[in-house]
Amino acid sequence: GRRPVFLSDDVVARLLRYDDLIPRLEAVLGKFSLRDSAAVVQPVRSVMPVVDHNGFLGLMPAYVAYEGILCAKVVAFYSREEGSSLPSTQATVLLFDPEFGNVAAVMDGLDITHKRTAAVSAISAKLLSPAQSDVLCILGSGHQALSHYEVFMQLFSFKEVRVWSRRMEMAKQFAASVQGSVTVCSSVKETVDGADVIVTVTNSSEPVLFGEWVKPGAHVAAVGACRPNWRELDDVLMRDAVIYVDSREAAAVESGDIILSGAKVFAEIGEVLNGTSPALREKTTVFKSLGMGIQDAICAKLVFDKWKSNQ
Numbered sequence: 001g002r003r004p005v006f007l008s009d010d011v012v013a014r015l016l017r018y019d020d021l022i023p024r025l026e027a028v029l030g031k032f033s034l035r036d037s038a039a040v041v042q043p044v045r046s047v048m049p050v051v052d053h054n055g056f057l058g059l060m061p062a063y064v065a066y067e068g069i070l071c072a073k074v075v076a077f078y079s080r081e082e083g084s085s086l087p088s089t090q091a092t093v094l095l096f097d098p099e100f101g102n103v104a105a106v107m108d109g110l111d112i113t114h115k116r117t118a119a120v121s122a123i124s125a126k127l128l129s130p131a132q133s134d135v136l137c138i139l140g141s142g143h144q145a146l147s148h149y150e151v152f153m154q155l156f157s158f159k160e161v162r163v164w165s166r167r168m169e170m171a172k173q174f175a176a177s178v179q180g181s182v183t184v185c186s187s188v189k190e191t192v193d194g195a196d197v198i199v200t201v202t203n204s205s206e207p208v209l210f211g212e213w214v215k216p217g218a219h220v221a222a223v224g225a226c227r228p229n230w231r232e233l234d235d236v237l238m239r240d241a242v243i244y245v246d247s248r249e250a251a252a253v254e255s256g257d258i259i260l261s262g263a264k265v266f267a268e269i270g271e272v273l274n275g276t277s278p279a280l281r282e283k284t285t286v287f288k289s290l291g292m293g294i295q296d297a298i299c300a301k302l303v304f305d306k307w308k309s310n311q
């Protein structure tokens with residue numbers, strides 16, 4: 001048997017759990033930040049425009065040598081009209097046998113993308129949010145909003161959760177779809193007023209979150225705006241906050257919030273995990289997330305190993 005298995009999104013979703021994922025993501029982010037190519041190899045993804053359809057196709061290879069994982073995710077992401085029923089992101093993950101180079105498993109990559117992104121934001125909040133964090137805000141109400149809500153509810157004890165979406169009925173739908181209590185707000189300013197942790201998970205290419213509205217000392221996990229000319233955060237926030245990223249190389253070529261504001265990157269989250277850079281949680285902090293192939297690789301191996309052990 002060299003024939004790859006195919007694992008559909010529902011199978012992946014059943015097997016992938018945040019409590020398994022988070023310690024492994026912390027480990028791989030730390031290893032990545034050591035820039036030890038004997039342990040981890042991960043180039044910045046290559047992204048190709050799909051001009052006719054207002055989208056992009058990204059190729060995200062990674063070799064996590066210390067875990068024996070060879071993996072590549074192919075991810076398509078599109079700017080959709082508000083209210084479009086078409087998905088904005090689609091992803092497929094290929095898990096290879098690193099010795100032979102054959103594909104051992106092909107997995108739907110959507111649940112992996114939702115969960116690992118949210119888990120990494122939660123790791124940033126563990127490290128950088130104010131010691132006493134009572135109010136969580138989520139800007140956007142799509143797939144990432146939901147996975148972020150789930151993992152933040154699992155890991156933290158916020159007293160209040162607020163959500164904003166450009167179309168208020170979408171925010172209401174989001175609030176109705178989750179178990180806990182969520183306050184629906186009608187403006188971003190109102191949503192983030194006095195908030196301790198703010199998650200931005202929109203498809204916007206213009207700033208939605210402005211520094212003048214953000215409480216000093218708050219932590220922002222900024223997940224959207226993954227193109228060099230797209231923004232979610234304004235210049236004031238980028239200037240006033242201490243900026244953390246997942247990968248310095250990726251931030252320098254992909255993050256409009258960093259490139260266009262001229263903000264300086266203070267540290268990678270992996271450097272904080274390694275203890276080589278401090279977690280300045282008393283300051284206003286932004287974690288600019290772009291997503292990394294190593295994160296998908298860790299998920300794919302976890303899922304495949306669990307799937308095999310159930311056979």
Ligand SMILES: NC(=O)C1=CN([C@@H]2O[C@H](COP(=O)(O)OP(=O)(O)OC[C@H]3O[C@@H](n4cnc5c(N)ncnc54)[C@H](O)[C@@H]3O)[C@@H](O)[C@H]2O)C=CC1
Nearest residue numbers: 088117140141142143144201202203204223224289290291
């Ligand atoms: N950093 C990372 O690792 C990853 C980042 N992403 C990015 O996260 C963002 C959210 O992804 P999903 O939740 O999967 O998308 P989605 O399509 O499920 O939800 C997008 C949300 O953005 C809102 N939105 C769209 N245009 C907007 C605008 N101009 N202003 C304000 N809100 C707007 C929509 O109403 C919706 O609530 C996207 O930008 C995506 O590319 C996605 C995967 C990984």
Ligand SMILES: O=C(O)C1=NCCCC1
Nearest residue numbers: 075077113226290291292
């Ligand atoms: O890391 C990912 O996966 C993605 N990042 C930004 C765009 C959508 C997918």
